[in-house]
Amino acid sequence: MATLKHTILIMSKLTPKQYLDSLRLIKELAIKDVASFLMFNNKDYQKPKHLQPIINEIDLICNGAVSKMMFSVPPQHYKSVSLLNAVALYLTKYPHKVVAYISYSQTFSQTQTRKAVQIYKHFNPNSKILIDTQKEFILESGGGLITSSVDGGLTGYAIDWLIIDDPIKDRLEAESQTFRNRNIDWFNDVAKTRLRPDKTSITIVHTRWHNNDLIGYLSKNEPSIKYINLKAINDNNEPLLHNLEYYEQVKQANAYGFYSLYQGEPIGKSSHLFKEFIYTDVLPSKYSVSVGLDLAYTATSKADYSVYVVMLKDYETNKYIIIKAKCWQADINETKTILLRLRNEYPNIKFGIEANGTQKAIYDMLKDVLRPLKTMELKGDKFVRAQDFSSQWNLGNVLIYSKGDIDNQFFEQIAEFSGLKDLHDDFIDGAVYAYELSKKKEVEYRKFG
Numbered sequence: 001m002a003t004l005k006h007t008i009l010i011m012s013k014l015t016p017k018q019y020l021d022s023l024r025l026i027k028e029l030a031i032k033d034v035a036s037f038l039m040f041n042n043k044d045y046q047k048p049k050h051l052q053p054i055i056n057e058i059d060l061i062c063n064g065a066v067s068k069m070m071f072s073v074p075p076q077h078y079k080s081v082s083l084l085n086a087v088a089l090y091l092t093k094y095p096h097k098v099v100a101y102i103s104y105s106q107t108f109s110q111t112q113t114r115k116a117v118q119i120y121k122h123f124n125p126n127s128k129i130l131i132d133t134q135k136e137f138i139l140e141s142g143g144g145l146i147t148s149s150v151d152g153g154l155t156g157y158a159i160d161w162l163i164i165d166d167p168i169k170d171r172l173e174a175e176s177q178t179f180r181n182r183n184i185d186w187f188n189d190v191a192k193t194r195l196r197p198d199k200t201s202i203t204i205v206h207t208r209w210h211n212n213d214l215i216g217y218l219s220k221n222e223p224s225i226k227y228i229n230l231k232a233i234n235d236n237n238e239p240l241l242h243n244l245e246y247y248e249q250v251k252q253a254n255a256y257g258f259y260s261l262y263q264g265e266p267i268g269k270s271s272h273l274f275k276e277f278i279y280t281d282v283l284p285s286k287y288s289v290s291v292g293l294d295l296a297y298t299a300t301s302k303a304d305y306s307v308y309v310v311m312l313k314d315y316e317t318n319k320y321i322i323i324k325a326k327c328w329q330a331d332i333n334e335t336k337t338i339l340l341r342l343r344n345e346y347p348n349i350k351f352g353i354e355a356n357g358t359q360k361a362i363y364d365m366l367k368d369v370l371r372p373l374k375t376m377e378l379k380g381d382k383f384v385r386a387q388d389f390s391s392q393w394n395l396g397n398v399l400i401y402s403k404g405d406i407d408n409q410f411f412e413q414i415a416e417f418s419g420l421k422d423l424h425d426d427f428i429d430g431a432v433y434a435y436e437l438s439k440k441k442e443v444e445y446r447k448f449g
Helices: 003-011 015-030 032-043 051-060 077-092 106-123 179-187 214-223 242-252 257-261 333-347 360-364 387-394 406-418 426-439
Strands: 070-071 098-104 130-134 136-139 144-149 159-164 200-206 226-229 286-295 306-314 318-327 351-353 373-376 398-406
Touching: 003 257, 015 032, 032 051, 032 077, 032 214, 051 070, 051 077, 051 200, 051 333, 070 214, 077 159, 077 200, 098 106, 098 257, 106 136, 106 144, 136 351, 179 214, 200 214, 214 226, 242 406, 257 351, 257 387, 286 426, 306 333, 306 373, 306 426, 318 333, 318 406, 318 426, 333 360, 351 360, 360 373, 373 426, 387 398, 387 426, 406 426
Parallel strands: 070 200, 070 226, 098 144, 098 159, 159 200, 286 351, 318 398, 351 373
Antiparallel strands: 130 136, 136 144, 286 306, 306 318
16 A cells, blocks of 8 residues: 555556556555545655554454554544545445444534545445435445434444444533533443443544543443553653653643643643743733723622732733733622723723622622623633633733733732632633633724824
8 A cells, every 4th residue: 555646646547447457456455444445535744653552453353353552642643534545445345334423412423424424425436325314324225324422322223333423522522520421321222222241342532631530430331341542742751642841732732631631641630720820011002902801799898809910912922911810899889990991991892701709799780881891701610711711821812911910819819829729810801711712803903002
């Protein structure tokens, strides 16, 4: 297969009979293993040598053996395209067998399986198809590909190869015990009932967001399922696919995410999320102004603290600059005065506040006098919400204006924030809200001063 591209070029000069004979020979070579099949169907791809431990297991399945394995691979490392080609290869060789492809949602499962179906059809243009829908692709020979999700069913078919690909959608779901338990319950209560004892292959692949995810659970309770973890940087400090510099940059941006996504080693929340402060004494000429609010609702001046964080978005550098971060204790009327004063200082300012719980009452009191006041609908706990913002911070894209009006409490909360029962985190909310507003494209350009 190393000369496949050259062979195809030569084929363009052959007679029709010679062409068909050569194509048949190349296809016979292509179905020898997953790597060959992948390169046949994707002319721009090289042999995925970095995935070889996983490819070896999948090759066993595509050659008729039973393999039960779980694996984790960094994102954008050709995991999905290799797996989908393997499905098409499996059905090419065993058109009487059934593959079930499961993911976090029915829609995503269908999107992925349609790719495998198209690969299969292209390689087998004369195949006889009985059913071809979004949910089912069934051949006349009785085999095929069905889809479902980790909250769906698998009735009607005995499964020869079960594939569970990304049963967790994102960090938000991973941090939820409800979603983690959903995946485990589905595997035990639904998937196991459709497997052929000792005859069904199992392939489970997902990002290791959490120690108690599906792979974590099965590693402890199903020792017959092998686990392969391909780290971006192995124990000998050797890179998997890209160079070390690339992986180190990813790590510096978000260490928590790097160990989960790229190393397959979830770590706890106890590590501090934000690295050092980076300062600037230069303000942009083109920018937008956003303010994140976390306000206390009370009728007295002996209230919990209210905070605001004022952030500029520099449209020339795409960096975020925090110029003010203030906290105070006051009743709601005095808070209105403080915010209106801020509004007068920056006429095109946009405010953002969460409109849940007591914050909903505050929003209702301020929405008519503090326009535009945007409601922030962020999901997950404070740790999950802060992930995107902390990534930009650690990349050096969030700066502190050295001449700004910033309370000491802001620096303390940023430096100490871990996402694990932090005593004070009002400024975290304010900064995240300001950042989320700043990302939106509808904010206006202004010139400073």
